[in-house]
Amino acid sequence: MTLPTLFIPHGGGPCFFMDPEGGPPDPMWQPMQAYLAGLIGSLAERPRAILLVSGHWEAAQVTIHAGDGHPLLYDYGGFPEHTYRLRWDAPGAPDVAMRARALIEGAGFPVGVETARGWDHGVFIPMMVAVPGADIPLAQLSLRRDLDPAAHIAIGRALAPLRDEGVLIVGSGMSFHNMRAFGPQVTPVADAWDAALSEAVTDPDPVRRAERLTAWEDLAQARFAHPRAEHLLPLMVALGAGGADPARCDYRDHVMGWTVSGYRFG
Template sequence: MTLPTLFVPHGGGPCFFLNPGQAPDPMWRPMQDYLAGLIASLPERPRAILMISGHWEAHRPTVHVGEAPSLLYDYYGFPEHTYHLRWDAAGAPDVARRAAALLQGAGFATAEEATRGWDHGVFIPMMVAVPEADIPLVQISLDRSLDPAAHIAMGRALAPLRDEGVLIIGSGMSFHNLRARGASVTPIADEWDAALTAAVTEPDPAMRAERVAAWEHLPHARFAHPEAEHLLPLMVALGAGGDGPAVRDYRDVVMGWVVSGYRFG
């Protein structure tokens, strides 16, 4: 069975785990509920997850081949307990090397990494989506060029994994401007989100890829993303989604931002 591909929001820092033993922050609860339902929404349970986070860039696409990666607490100013969170899933070296082979077959030079910890773009959403940590995971980096078309091509190269029981997830944020928050931002973010969603859900797959690759020409693009790294995981998920349908399956407002999640295939 062919699995879909996903682009999911990973929240802000350890946002879902700030107050142990208490009800989740109402602002983050819809996103948390969305993430918690991801695995159950799939046609079958994946044997592994391949994840691309907006928090890892490398000079070339790099696959993590570690068998039991540690966690990288790459956020600042949060409660002490959030630097002791655990998500102890196994790595997936076989999937990592299969992904590298697919990328190399498509003309990408690749590298391997075995010691870097999973960043919070991986372990924070996965603590919600796979709380038992019982699905192996491999992380792959962004290419530091941040070229949209190249990342769509990376996704296309990785697409065969969908028929091999591997769930491909891009983890980022559809809006990511840390200097712009509050209700005054929402109308601008809403206009950006509408334009992005129209491009992402374009029925014609070739036109879809063309429109999303040209994201900087959408309204308020550089306001929504002063830097592109949190949007590039969307490109990989879109490319891996192939010619199947594309839908928005999550939308909410957090910190004044309109934030969306997408499903392909």
Template sequence: MTLPALFLPHGGGPCFFMDPAGGPPDPIWQPMQAYLAGLIGSLSEHPRAILLVSGHWEEHDVTVHVGDGQPLLFDYYGFPEHTYHLRWDAPGAPDIAMRAKALLDAAGFATGVERERGWDHGVFVPMKVAVPGADIPLAQLSLRADLDPATHVAIGKALAPLRDEGVLIVGSGMSFHNLRARGPQVTPYADAWDDALVAAATDPDRARREQRIVAWRELPYAEFAHPREEHLLPLMVAMGAGGEGGEGPAVCDYRDHVFGWAVSGFRFG
């Protein structure tokens, strides 16, 4: 069975874990939490490992993390003290990282290896919800610092064989990421952007889908939605990985609003 590739929203900082007593998050985050909590159960088979690319890690060359991911990297600021002591103790997956490196090397990418960096909050915050038992090994992959859209689609294509090897490929970012624009006055622009993004990312013609997403800046309100595109690039990796040949299905399987933003998640293949 071939697993899909996913692009998921990872929320804002430790948003699902703000209550030190472990209660539910602010109601604004509960639909996203429910979506993330149902991801693994929605798959046709249980993944043997996860390869995740986060919008919070960039390197000159695309880089695989071959360590165990611990300690976590608390790369958020101004949150309650207890959120800097969260744990997600899943094992690393150095074998999957090195398999990913081999695929990227074969596709002509210069690929680095790193073992000291902890998993950033683009990894452990959504995965703590999606895999609360921390029982699926995970390897992290960086973005390439040039943030070139076509390159990141090609990276995803190179990684696609992992989907037939029991590995769930996950892009973790946000489909809207303008932290300075919040409130109901933002919603018409965020909705127009999201409508266009969903139409492009789910275009039934795979080649045309790729063309439209690579040209994402041509979509309405694109640079308003992403003043800097690092949180959108994981979508391109997931889309690239989401099926070679034919018309791989692509669906928007989550959409909600936070802070006036329309926020979507996608499933490819």
């Protein structure tokens, strides 16, 4: 069976785990938490492993993490002390990492390999919700620091065979990510961007879909939504790996005045 590919929102910092007693998050974050909690159950089969691309890891060349992601990388600041002791102790997936490396190199891209970096919060925060038992192995893939959309779509295409090998390919970012713009006054602009992005992502013609995402800066309010594109580029990998499969908006909600969407391919 061919697994879909996903682009998911990972929230803001440890937003789902702010209560030291383990209670529910702020109501604003609860719909996103519910969406993430239902991801694995929404699949026709449980994946044997996850390959995740986070907006919080960039390298000069695309790099694969081939070890366990422990200790975690708490790459956020100003949050309650207990959020720096959160755990997600899933095993790594070095076999998937090496398979991904071979596929990407086969497409003509050099690939770095490392084993020491912890999983950043673009990994462990959404995965604590989606896979609370930490019982699906995971390998993390970096972005390329140049944030070239066409290159990341091509890297995603190279990874597509993993979908037939029981591996769930996940891009973890945010469809809107302007850290200087918050509140209800932002929502109309965020809505305009989200409508333009969703129309491009769900274009039924896969060739045109890739072309429109390669030229994402031409979409309405693009640079307001993403002054820098690192939280959008995981979408390019998921889209590339999705190939010609149908695309749909899997989730949409408003947080902090932002319009935030998730997408599924296949």
